[in-house]
Amino acid sequence: MGRIRVRLKERSYDILTGSGVLGRSGAYLSSLNIGKDAYIITNSLLKIKYGDILAGSLSAKGFNVRFKTVPDSEKSKSLKTACPLLKNLAFFDKNRKVFIVAFGGGVIGDLAGFIAAVYKRGIPYIQVPTTLLAQVDASIGGKTALDLDAGKNLVGAFYQPKIVLSDTGLLKSLARRQISSGMAEVIKYAIIGESGLFTYLEKNRDAVFSFRPAALERIISSCAKIKAGIVERDEKETLGLRTVLNFGHTMGHAIESASAYRTYNHGEAVALGIITACDLSRRMGLIGDKLFLRIRNLISAYHLPVKLKGVSLHEVVKAHYHDKKFSGKENKLVLIRGLSRPVAAKNVPLALIKQSLSSIF
Ligand SMILES: NC(=O)c1ccc[n+]([C@@H]2O[C@H](COP(=O)([O-])OP(=O)(O)OC[C@H]3O[C@@H](n4cnc5c(N)ncnc54)[C@H](O)[C@@H]3O)[C@@H](O)[C@H]2O)c1
Ligand SMILES: [Zn+2]
Known part of the structure; x- marks a missing residue:
């Protein structure tokens, strides 16, 4: 497994890469002290394919897990998707120990990162990128974004994740x-x-x-x-x-x-x-x-x-x-x-x- 440190003072974090990282996600998160309630933003394809591995690993380490799926499209990087998500998140956030898991490609990463950046002026989030593009690029660096009709990525914030978990094994199901x-x-x-x-x-x-x-x-x-x-x-x-x-x-x-x-x-x-x-x-x-x-x-x-x-x-x-x-x-x-x-x-x-x-x- 590879470990790369992004050094940004108090905002520093690790990027872990390798096959099987998803199944160990609970153990990695346990040491981060980011909360107990995992609000996982993903799409239904990824939830069906890999949701059990992620949920199983988190539950085994005592995390509460809630999945929230959004449509599989760039259109999900929108205020129309973000607003109901925020309301739903507030409902889930009973114990004030909630953190976000961005589980998907760059679309989910940008959307979930944005939600984490603005909810209560910022709550912890982690990136679990599932496309090659997201593993090599979108999940790293803290750019979060939504699109407007006037253009792409016009709404957003710089907001760094607490860890990036890049499981190369997930790439096998990607279309060529x-x-x-x-x-x-x-x-x-x-x-x-x-x-x-x-x-x-x-x-x-x-x-x-x-x-x-x-x-x-x-x-x-x-x-x-x-x-x-x-x-x-x-x-x-x-x-x-x-x-x-x-x-x-x-x-x-x-x-x-x-x-x-x-x-x-x-x-x-x-x-x-x-x-x-x-x-x-x-x-x-x-x-x-x-x-x-x-x-x-x-x-x-x-x-x-x-x-x-x-x-x-x-x-x-x-x-x-x-x-x-x-x-x-x-x-x-x-x-x-x-x-x-x-x-x-x-x-x-x-x-x-x-x-x-x-x-x-
Ligand atoms: N924040 C940044 O720094 C940054 C950098 C580059 C791109 N981006 C953004 O990323 C987005 C593009 O990301 P993308 O190319 O990952 O597209 P995407 O998130 O739309 O994913 C592409 C497709 O792959 C599917 N998929 C995801 N993981 C899969 C898996 N493991 N197996 C099978 N199918 C899977 C998705 O459901 C989707 O249909 C754009 O919105 C772009 O603006 C952001
Ligand atoms: Zn690019």
């Missing part, structure tokens, strides 16, 4: 498309944070897709370490350091939004965003053709798209102006000078951005 989606974030971490991970991914694709425990633990621990290191230095994104995590995301978000969140899931859009950012880096003379092609080949090897369909260049360009990283007409993009060498570039000429975007059509 979901594994690929998570791999887009893994590839992002390999490019910005660890060239050794990049080479590992080039050599171990089959091990990942056959859910070999050692391979999953290797990549999840590496990503967790990279993200933890960045979050420790810039917890609330005030110093500009956390911006590198946005690599591939400016164009990724534009692609998601231009295609109305239907054609591509988050990871697939990020994969296309990474190719665009690397193509821009190449056009600006920051990297050579060889590295660009290695990155593109890796993305393709993990069954992620390298060409954009069903949306026009004009629509993507229009959508990219709405990115949170824009102020006025000034843009800020994360590019690379090589593996493990991200750079923030300001005011990249629109003509170049268009050329790079054209290359994925």
